[in-house]
Amino acid sequence: xxxxxxxxxxxxxxxxxxxxxxxxxxxxxxxxxxxxxxxxxxxxxxxxxxxxxxxxxxxxxxxxxxxxxxxxxxxxxxxxxxxxxxxxxxxxxxxxxxxxxxxxxxxxxxxxxxxxxxxxxxxxxxxxxxxxxxxxxxxxxxxxxxxxxxxxxxxxxxxxxxxxxxxxxxxxxxxxx
Numbered sequence: 488x489x490x491x492x493x494x495x496x497x498x499x500x501x502x503x504x505x506x507x508x509x510x511x512x513x514x515x516x517x518x519x520x521x522x523x524x525x526x527x528x529x530x531x532x533x534x535x536x537x538x539x540x541x542x543x544x545x546x547x548x549x550x551x552x553x554x555x556x557x558x559x560x561x562x563x564x565x566x567x568x569x570x571x572x573x574x575x576x577x578x579x580x581x582x583x584x585x586x587x588x589x590x591x592x593x594x595x596x597x598x599x600x601x602x603x604x605x606x607x608x609x610x611x612x613x614x615x616x617x618x619x620x621x622x623x624x625x626x627x628x629x630x631x632x633x634x635x636x637x638x639x640x641x642x643x644x645x646x647x648x649x650x651x652x653x654x655x656x657x658x659x660x661x662x663x664x
Contacts, residue, residue, distance in 0.1 A: 496585040497576040500538055503550060504569045505562060508541060510552045517557040525561035535562060538573040540589075542582030551579055553586055598659050605642050608658045612645070613638045623660035624653070 515522075529535060539555020550572065552559060562570045575582040611617045612633055619630035632649065639645040646654045 496581060498585075499574055499576070500571055501574050502569050503541070503572045503574075505559070505567065507548055508539075508550050508552050508559060508572070509544060510556065510559060512556060515556040515560055517560070522557060522561055522564070525557060526564045529561050529565040529567060533567070535567075535570045538571050540573045540575060540582075540586060542575045542577055542579050544579075550574065551582075553579075553582060598662060600655065600658050600662070604658055604662050608661045609639055609642070609645065611661060621664065622657050623663075624656055 517525075535558055537555070537558060539558045540553040541550035542553055544551050553575070555572075558570070575585055577585065611622075612619060619625050619633055620627060625633070629649075636645075636648045639648070642654070
């Protein structure tokens with residue numbers, strides 16, 4: 488399929504044996520604590536739910552790791568023989584170009600906020616019983632600022648006083664809580 492004189496890169500998730508994946512870098516810069524959490528999670532689940540990205544190499548049944556080195560490391564440490572990977576059916580140069588676009592677009596893949604999420608968040612920040620610092624991104628000083636501005640009658644009112652982007656990030660964090 489051609490899109491403006493460019494060939495679309497085919498992609499698909501596959502289960503690959505760890506020994507099919509070539510890794511250029513020896514170790515990630517992931518903290519040992521986070522690596523242990525990932526390893527424990529993989530041991531518990533027995534499968535990875537976040538997919539590293541790999542691309543084709545010149546060798547048959549061998550793939551080059553492009554993203555997800557900590558997931559690969561955790562899978563090895565957890566004793567998994569194979570993991571799910573997102574295979575980009577292209578050589579490294581074309582795969583990296585596609586990867587740059589996907590990483591840019593993935594930043595736009597925020598959790599959708601429903602009207603009830605906003606209502607629940609406003610009820611939470613307006614309640615004197617709520618511990619505001621339970622929400623990621625709200626520290627003591629910000630909690631004090633939120634308390635001073637109560638009550639917030641609408642999302643627009645909260646955004647006007649506290650900042651549009653900050654409030655939306657807090658709603659997403661609240662939704663994950």
